[in-house]
Amino acid sequence: MTPFSKFSRVKKGVPSEKYLRIRLPGSFQWFIDPVSIEELRAVFEEARNLQIPTKVLGGGTSIVCREIVEGLVIRLSHFNNAVFEEDGVVSGAGCTLSRLVMRAAMGGYAGLEGLAGIPGTVGGAVSKNSGFLSSIGNFISQIAALDQRGNPVTIDRKHLGPDLSSSLSEFIVVGARFLLPRGNFSSSVRDFTHTLDAHKKKMPTNRRSVRIFRDEFSDGSPAKAVDILQLSGCLGLFSGGASLCSQNPNFIVDAGSSTAGDILTLTSVVGGRVKKRFGKELRLDLTTW
Numbered sequence: 541m542t543p544f545s546k547f548s549r550v551k552k553g554v555p556s557e558k559y560l561r562i563r564l565p566g567s568f569q570w571f572i573d574p575v576s577i578e579e580l581r582a583v584f585e586e587a588r589n590l591q592i593p594t595k596v597l598g599g600g601t602s603i604v605c606r607e608i609v610e611g612l613v614i615r616l617s618h619f620n621n622a623v624f625e626e627d628g629v630v631s632g633a634g635c636t637l638s639r640l641v642m643r644a645a646m647g648g649y650a651g652l653e654g655l656a657g658i659p660g661t662v663g664g665a666v667s668k669n670s671g672f673l674s675s676i677g678n679f680i681s682q683i684a685a686l687d688q689r690g691n692p693v694t695i696d697r698k699h700l701g702p703d704l705s706s707s708l709s710e711f712i713v714v715g716a717r718f719l720l721p722r723g724n725f726s727s728s729v730r731d732f733t734h735t736l737d738a739h740k741k742k743m744p745t746n747r748r749s750v751r752i753f754r755d756e757f758s759d760g761s762p763a764k765a766v767d768i769l770q771l772s773g774c775l776g777l778f779s780g781g782a783s784l785c786s787q788n789p790n791f792i793v794d795a796g797s798s799t800a801g802d803i804l805t806l807t808s809v810v811g812g813r814v815k816k817r818f819g820k821e822l823r824l825d826l827t828t829w
């Protein structure tokens with residue numbers, strides 16, 4: 541039997557470029573952007589039964605793909621609803637993070653403005669516990685997800701460890717509830733604008749870029765990756781068409797000609813220099829498929 545033959549919306553051999561920030565040529569073996577939780581569950585169950593690996597795609601801002609990504613890639617762009625309530629917001633995983641953060645600030649809700657400028661989706665940010673001036677995990681009260689068997693679960697924040705990304709590695713996040721104190725409109729908008737400006741100043745202007753490390757060592761101790769890379773003598777490093785961003789060396793920029801191999805080689809050279817200088821590794825932010 542051909543896999544997924546009963547799912548007309550599962551596509552085979554889908555070009556991956558347009559779904560990724562680093563637009564390397566390649567393809568997803570199987571791909572679906574389900575329109576409902578029922579469709580998501582059914583297709584996930586089929587993949588499980590056929591032992592086909594699944595991967596979840598958010599905004600693709602931190603994913604580097606090799607030429608062919610085996611298995612089923614699931615995108616959740618239709619899960620993009622955000623409903624504001626008295627004490628916060630319930631958002632789908634596919635909602636763009638910047639849109640959620642801006643809408644919260646405009647609605648006079650405090651908290652999320654510390655995430656202004658982070659690209660990607662709510663699902664990607666939750667599963668990685670992304671943060672800038674604050675971490676998204678600080679505002680989550682519940683997460684809606686599918687477990688490894690495809691069962692829908694609601695997880696209370698208190699049942700997850702401080703490191704959301706390892707606690708959630710086995711789940712598909714479909715949405716989250718955020719508890720947000722009501723601030724006042726003008727201070728929420730002012731804080732949002734300040735954070736956005738501060739974020740922009742630290743980020744590469746080149747769109748074809750990917751962040752390499754999180755701001756922590758792999759033992760969990762905090763670290764400012766950009767400073768660690770400078771102290772490790774990484775400025776100016778490159779491999780093929782991939783080079784470290786001169787403005788912020790914690791980003792790899794693609795001149796348009798790099799391969800996944802260039803990016804991974806450069807990541808490994810930089811990681812090696814950090815290990816030599818500090819005796820430990822920084823935690824990777826980029827994900828390789």
Ligand SMILES: Cc1cc2nc3c(=O)[nH]c(=O)nc-3n(C[C@H](O)[C@H](O)[C@H](O)COP(=O)(O)OP(=O)(O)OC[C@H]3O[C@@H](n4cnc5c(N)ncnc54)[C@H](O)[C@@H]3O)c2cc1C
Nearest residue numbers: 596598599600601602660661663664665667670671712713
């Ligand atoms: C210019 C720039 C600035 C950035 N600034 C910051 C910053 O300030 N702070 C910061 O923390 N990060 C930053 N990042 C890194 C990145 O954008 C964030 O980590 C972002 O939250 C990733 O979201 P995404 O939707 O693009 O996830 P993707 O890149 O699509 O996926 C990342 C990982 O999350 C998993 N995932 C995605 N969605 C789900 C889901 N629904 N359920 C389960 N797993 C899922 C994927 O399988 C993958 O392993 C920056 C990146 C860039 C390019």
